[in-house]
Amino acid sequence: MSAVMESGNYVLSATLKQLHILYRENRKRPGTLLRIGIKPRWNAVIGSRNECGIAINSVDINTLYGTQGEPTIQTLRTFLGKHLFTLAEQGIQSQDPLERSIGIACMSALSQKFLGCTGTRRRGYLSQCWKTGDEFVRDFPTMSHVITPDETVAVVGYESQITPLRTWCRKLHVIHVNPPETLESVLIDNECADLPSAIEYHASGDSERILAAADVVLLSTSTLVDNSFERHMRSAKNARLIGMFGLGSSLIPDAFFERGVDMFSSFRIIDPESFVIAMENDYDMEHSMKTAQKQYLMMRPDVVFRESSKRAIPRHVAIPGGP
Numbered sequence: 001m002s003a004v005m006e007s008g009n010y011v012l013s014a015t016l017k018q019l020h021i022l023y024r025e026n027r028k029r030p031g032t033l034l035r036i037g038i039k040p041r042w043n044a045v046i047g048s049r050n051e052c053g054i055a056i057n058s059v060d061i062n063t064l065y066g067t068q069g070e071p072t073i074q075t076l077r078t079f080l081g082k083h084l085f086t087l088a089e090q091g092i093q094s095q096d097p098l099e100r101s102i103g104i105a106c107m108s109a110l111s112q113k114f115l116g117c118t119g120t121r122r123r124g125y126l127s128q129c130w131k132t133g134d135e136f137v138r139d140f141p142t143m144s145h146v147i148t149p150d151e152t153v154a155v156v157g158y159e160s161q162i163t164p165l166r167t168w169c170r171k172l173h174v175i176h177v178n179p180p181e182t183l184e185s186v187l188i189d190n191e192c193a194d195l196p197s198a199i200e201y202h203a204s205g206d207s208e209r210i211l212a213a214a215d216v217v218l219l220s221t222s223t224l225v226d227n228s229f230e231r232h233m234r235s236a237k238n239a240r241l242i243g244m245f246g247l248g249s250s251l252i253p254d255a256f257f258e259r260g261v262d263m264f265s266s267f268r269i270i271d272p273e274s275f276v277i278a279m280e281n282d283y284d285m286e287h288s289m290k291t292a293q294k295q296y297l298m299m300r301p302d303v304v305f306r307e308s309s310k311r312a313i314p315r316h317v318a319i320p321g322g323p
Contacts, residue, residue: 012092012107012224014255019110020085022252030084030110036076036102037279038064041286042247043098044279045105047084052275053109054285055101056157056222056248072098084110101225104248111252115268115296123254126299129268143265144168146241146299147216154210154239156232157220157246166199173200173214175207204228211235219261221248233260241303247289257300264298 023030031049043057063069076098079087084106091103114120120127147153147169154173155162166172202210208231211217217236221244223229236242241262244253249266256264269275271292278288 009092011229011255011259012104014258015107015251016085016088016092018252018254019088019107019114022114023110026113028113032081032083033079033087033106035279036079038076038098039279039283039285041284043101043105044275044285045084045102045109046272046276046279047106047109050272051084051109051112052269052272053105053107053112054247054250054269054289055105055108056220056225056246057098057101058222058225059098059101076102097225104221104224104251108248108250111250112269114252115250117296120253120296120298124301125253125257126301127296129294129296131294143218143243143245143263143297145297146243146263151215151240152213153216153218154214154236155218155220155245156207156211156228157222162218162245163199169216171200173202173210175202175204175210207232208235212238214239216241216243218243218245220244220246221251224248247286253298262300262303265296267293267295270294 022028029049031047031051033045034048035046037044037046038061039057040061041057043055045051045053047053064072079102088103088106088110091099091101091106094100094103117127117129143165147165149168149170151169152171152173153165153169154175155165156175162172162174207228211232212235214236217232217239219229219232219242223232233242242260243263243265244251244256244261245265247267249264250268251264251266253261253264267289269289274288274292275285278285278292282288
């Protein structure tokens, strides 16, 4: 396996190449970088042609404060005014996690024009979008339609949209680079317990064993930022279904589907103004993304479903060429 494939850059480079093709075929002009927002959990970018993008932040934001953070801020300022494609290419080749995240955020910004259901179906994929606050998505999370109650689900990364899955599968494992105390609550009454008890948390060192035994594997785009994507894909070789999930998965799926990913569940940024307000004012952009943007589910058309999943998907995910 080549060094590029091993590093995880293969799927990102292929995604960037596909974006170049889409912009050329559709005669779209990409913008330049206007602003960068560094958040506790997310990095966000704004482009000169109303582009908005987001990627997970794996760097402690405290490192940007004081004299220690000044060189980093000055470096980030040099990115302003550069073409989004240039920064995306530069970022995904970088070994610096902050620069890499910003590069992926630029790819997210470039992807937004091509995440609509019509265009996605035209490229041959199953796709469905839901409006803000849609009751169906609120009551039945999109990923609940592709798993069955007897299955084991393993997740790499963690977001609030994962928590409801504990009621839709037999066992839910979460692998996270952060220590468990950042994810768990402690309930004190007559006894003391860590919650939620329906989710088992694991250190990243356990990922190979957990993923190899899972029926469904869900990867967040933190695996792209920390270069672990290919390693986790190899570990998930026995999984019936592999998906990308979370706010940071706001990317065109083409190259990921070719690599073996079966599904994307994320958000399309349809309201740039709300995105900018959230970037400037919100501690965590997750609420704004879920209330002001549009949720979507995209899948490869050749995914093999179990019978119970087969019955759910056609009702809610349109077939290419369909209405």
